[in-house]
Amino acid sequence: MTIQVAPPAVGTVQGVRAGAERQSRLLVVAEQECRDLWTSGRGLILLFLFSVLLSGVTYLTSTNQALNFLEQRESVNLVLQFAVAVGVLATLVVSADGISGERERGTLETLLVTPVPRRSIIGGKLIAALSLWFATFLVSIPYVWVLARGVGILGRALALGFCVGTLVAIGLGSIGLLISAACNSNKTSIAASIFLLLILFAPTQLPSGLPQGWFFEVLLRANPVASGLAYISSILVEGHGWTQDLALLITPLLTAIIAGGALILAGPRLVRLTRGVNSE
């Protein structure tokens, strides 16, 4: 990635504009990262694969007799949870490539010599990764619409998916960037991120017939993905109010705050050149 940015403001006169310039640099990095993601076709290919998966699930939900016993609200819930989960996975994969990918491709040096604060670099990369989440959410709208029409839950389902998904995506995107900054190899970074996501998804796959004691409850509440998806279910399927199970959103919120905070605080130290994997 190559960025052309004006030199940083120096002196008292320019000091007033420092904040605004920092913000504009963040936007410059974000714009460049988004351009890299979307004009290279990488983002669109991920979106295409996402839509194929979502089409499969929607088609099965609407036709398969074994699944057709589901109430329509449960079908909407199933597809929405799938959309959030895969959308977050795509965000994590893109953010896991953020720093380690630049290191591996040898473009991090060029990026570091540009007059852009390292925090802006990290922030820009996070925004670019989140753009993929927003795109997957946009793609999932017609699928949710086709299942939710006639039940009167379309607006609620979309608002829920957007809020919960964005919260989880910010948290996991930040974690992905932290992992990426700590890893020398892109393969290690992506493998570690996917492994982390699998660990987080595992509790959501436990059969509902299993005895669910306090340990399961702790596991559910400590897991940002599982608790976020449980919050969606509680409102869409069980018909709870927005505030009734709000405690389920504590972990996704804390993850976003802690991981995002760690990224802002430790990011400048983590984004640095290291000895490459082939230099030994």
Place this chain on the structure above:
Amino acid sequence: MRVALLITLLVAVVAWLPAPALATAPLSVKVVAEPPHVETVLGGRFMITTEITNTGTAPSGEILAHLNVASIEGSVYVDPEDWSPDRSQQLSLQPGESRKLSWEIQAVNAGHFAAYVVVVPFGNKVAGNEALVISPLVDVDVASKSTLTAGGALPVVVMVPLLLGLAAAGVVLRGRRRGQDR
């Protein structure tokens, strides 16, 4: 002294011998289920209530009420766990006491079914030859329903990946052409 010693020995021997198997008293409980008939559609949720009363003169001890579902027409495969994830409730009743238990059920197959609750003794003192107490059948009639159809979802299922695939192919091809021009 000798007599006392003999009596003590006899008592010790009798105490050491295993107790003869006692005839197990039948459970003195009565189970009533409500409603007697349920009509619903595939995927529909409904609730049945059972009232268990201890009709005996002694406490029931620990007992277990267990819900079961069986198909009574055709050859529909029934997995009761799919119908209700919480199918067992443990309780104990004093003489004359009764307890109402609710069972939340979701109809996951279409057809004609019977739901019933069986009461069994519970705990490690169960000998294994006790009689069971069963509620009357709740007749469940489940009509098939197709809430979603392939026809309704097909345009979205086909068009969205098609458009995104074309867009992705276009962007990738344009990028390659630009690379070749340079």
